[in-house]
Amino acid sequence: MANSTSANLKLTVQATGENSGTWGQITNTNLLILEQAIGGYDTIGVTSGATLSFTNGALSDGKNQVLKLTGTIGGAVNVVVPDSIEKTYIIQNSTTGAFAVTVKTTSGTGVTWAADDKGTKMVYSDGTNVVDTAFTDLSSDYTPQLSADLDTNGNNILIDNGNSINDENDLEQIKFATTASAINELTVKNAAAGNAPEVSSTGDDTNIDLKITPKGSGNVVLDGLKYPNADGSADEFLKTDGSGNLSFAAAGGGLQSIQVFTSPGTYTKPDGINKIKVYITGGGGGGGGCPSSYINQQASGGAAGGTAIEFLDATSITTETVTIGSGGPAGLGDGDAGSTSSFGSLCSADGGGGGKQAGILTAPAGVGGGSGIGGTYNLRGGAGHGGNEFGPGEQRGGAGGDSFFGGGGTGVMGNSGQAGSNGGGGGGCSSNQPPTSRGGGAGGDGICVVEEYE
Numbered sequence: 013m014a015n016s017t018s019a020n021l022k023l024t025v026q027a028t029g030e031n032s033g034t035w036g037q038i039t040n041t042n043l044l045i046l047e048q049a050i051g052g053y054d055t056i057g058v059t060s061g062a063t064l065s066f067t068n069g070a071l072s073d074g075k076n077q078v079l080k081l082t083g084t085i086g087g088a089v090n091v092v093v094p095d096s097i098e099k100t101y102i103i104q105n106s107t108t109g110a111f112a113v114t115v116k117t118t119s120g121t122g123v124t125w126a127a128d129d130k131g132t133k134m135v136y137s138d139g140t141n142v143v144d145t146a147f148t149d150l151s152s153d154y155t156p157q158l159s160a161d162l163d164t165n166g167n168n169i170l171i172d173n174g175n176s177i178n179d180e181n182d183l184e185q186i187k188f189a190t191t192a193s194a195i196n197e198l199t200v201k202n203a204a205a206g207n208a209p210e211v212s213s214t215g216d217d218t219n220i221d222l223k224i225t226p227k228g229s230g231n232v233v234l235d236g237l238k239y240p241n242a243d244g245s246a247d248e249f250l251k252t253d254g255s256g257n258l259s260f261a262a263a264g265g266g267l268q269s270i271q272v273f274t275s276p277g278t279y280t281k282p283d284g285i286n287k288i289k290v291y292i293t294g295g296g297g298g299g300g301g302c303p304s305s306y307i308n309q310q311a312s313g314g315a316a317g318g319t320a321i322e323f324l325d326a327t328s329i330t331t332e333t334v335t336i337g338s339g340g341p342a343g344l345g346d347g348d349a350g351s352t353s354s355f356g357s358l359c360s361a362d363g364g365g366g367g368k369q370a371g372i373l374t375a376p377a378g379v380g381g382g383s384g385i386g387g388t389y390n391l392r393g394g395a396g397h398g399g400n401e402f403g404p405g406e407q408r409g410g411a412g413g414d415s416f417f418g419g420g421g422t423g424v425m426g427n428s429g430q431a432g433s434n435g436g437g438g439g440g441c442s443s444n445q446p447p448t449s450r451g452g453g454a455g456g457d458g459i460c461v462v463e464e465y466e
Contacts, residue, residue: 014030015027015031015038017069019097019098020098020099021049021066021075022067023042023045023069024038024068024069026039038069044071045070045075048071048077049075049076049077051078052076052078053080054076055082056073056079056080056081056091057082058082058107058113060085061089062091062092063091063118064079064091064092064094074093075099077102078101078102079101079102079104080103080104081104083108085109085113086109087111088114089111089113090113090114090115090116090122091103091114092116092118093115093137095117095119095140096139097137097139098136098137099136100134100135100136101135101136102132102133102134104132105129105132105133107130110127110128111127112125112127113125115135116141116142117137117141117142121141121142123135123143129160131160134147171188173188173190174189176188195217196213196214196215196217197214197215198211198213198214199211199212236256237252238256238258240258240259243260244259244260245262247262248262262466266465267464267465268285268465270461271461271462271464272459272461273334273459273460273461274336274459276334276335276336277334278331278332278333278334279331279332279355279356280330281329281330281331284466285464285465285466286327287325287326287465288324288462288464288465289323289324289463290320290322290323290358290359290387290461290462291319291320291416291417291460292354292355292359292361292460293353293361293393293416293458293460294317294318294319294350294352294360294361294362294364294382294435294458295337295339295351295352295363295364295435295455295456296315296317296350296364296393296413296420296432296436296457297314297315297316297347297350297364297365297366297367297379297396297412298314298341298342298343298350298437298438298452298453299311299313299314299342299347299367299410299421299423299430299437299439299452299453299454300345300346300347300369300440300441300452301342301344301345301347301428301441301449301450301451301452302370302409302450303344303370303449304443304449306369306370306443307444308442308443309371309407309442310370310400310407310409310423310441311347311399311409311440311441311442312367312368312397312409312440313367313396313397313409313410313412313413313423313429313437313439313452313453314339314340314347314349314365314366314367314379314413314421314437314438314455315364315366315367315379315381315382315393315394315396315437316393316395316412316414316415316419316435316436317337317361317362317382317393317415317458318362318381318382318391318392318393319361319384319390319391319393319417319435320359320361320384320385320389320390321388321389321390322358322359322386322387323388324358332358333356334355335352335354335360336353336458336459337352337361337363337457338350338351339432339435339438339456340438340455341454341455342429342438342452342453342454343451343452344450344451345369346366346368346369347367347368347440348366349365350437350455350456350457353458353460358386359384359386359387360386361382361384362384363382363455364380364381364393364396364413364437365381365396366452367410367429367437367438367452368440370399370441370442370443379396380392380395381395381413381415393414393415393435393437394413394420394437395413396410396412397410397413398410399423399440399442407425408423408424408425409424409425409429409440410423410439411423411439412429412430412436412437412440412453414436415436415456415459416435417434417435417436418433419432419433419434419435419436420432420439421436421437421439421453421455421456422439423439423441423442424439425444426442426450427441427442427450429450429451429452429453431453431455432455432456433456434456434459435455435457435458437455438452438453439453440452
């Protein structure tokens, strides 16, 4: 029987009784071919492509285990493994030039190094195609380094409980912990332009919370806002200090109580009050009077006190002195002006001017109201009104001006004026037959109202 040749490495397979005197030489060549296949290394020039050789019974470049592709290429080139050869290779692309290099079978497909890929691949020929094992993307199995993107090809990456993904300094960045029989997980989703990426709870359960837990007494910080690390009490709400720190505070903030002062006193802030709104009104001016010698004449009403309205942060307020301005008293001549009211040194309000006494055959004009001072809003009191004459013997005194709280006294016909209230001006009087002295109405004393808020 004649000698034959193996299919892949082209070894000489000696027939029984053949090769007398040359058996040892052929065996040695076969052993060298096997050594070449297991650990052989060769450089292959591929300037214009190359076909690996597999000579029967002889050492050949295609039989080496490791091949280094060299040469300057001016375009894409192919390195061809003959059809029907089954063999593994470790191949390094060391060509110069930014062009693709493909290792393939004569008739089938192959593995391509991209134009910028000068790395090493482990491939095998199955006799029909050359296939990439993808093993050689890792430079070693102890400290593996990727030479390209890691594609899991539809599979998972398994990380043991307590292990982590580390940074380039081998410091932990993300650490993983396992839960037995887990069915829920975290999904991170990217987004197209103009849309926000998403971190969400997913899994087999229908409704799943997303839990973020800081360590120890640390806080969760989202977009610069630091959340408290413990729950508050029922019905409390989150508030900010303006510096990114959130805390729980009691619900409320609305009007809680009111204190009213109609005489001088001391304001004492109740516990739990953080804001107050103060209304302070000066005393009203007294209405004008009418001596008995003035027959059928009318006087003008007094003007109202001004009002200051101030909204205050009361966290530093404990007590404040409240001064209530007196209304101008009644008289037969010109009415007296009201006096000033004040809430400590924080705000105050002038009293209104007094009305004018009745004139001989004339009706005195009204007078101006007082002004608020130091408030968030400062209001002028209503002016006193002049008297009116409706016909012979029909005169009416002018009405007192209204304050913020109203209270202007009514002007009367043939009688003394009506007193004002709550800082309103007193009404003017009028005279009639027989001659009788008539007094103007007294101005109303001032008033202070304090609204209290949490």
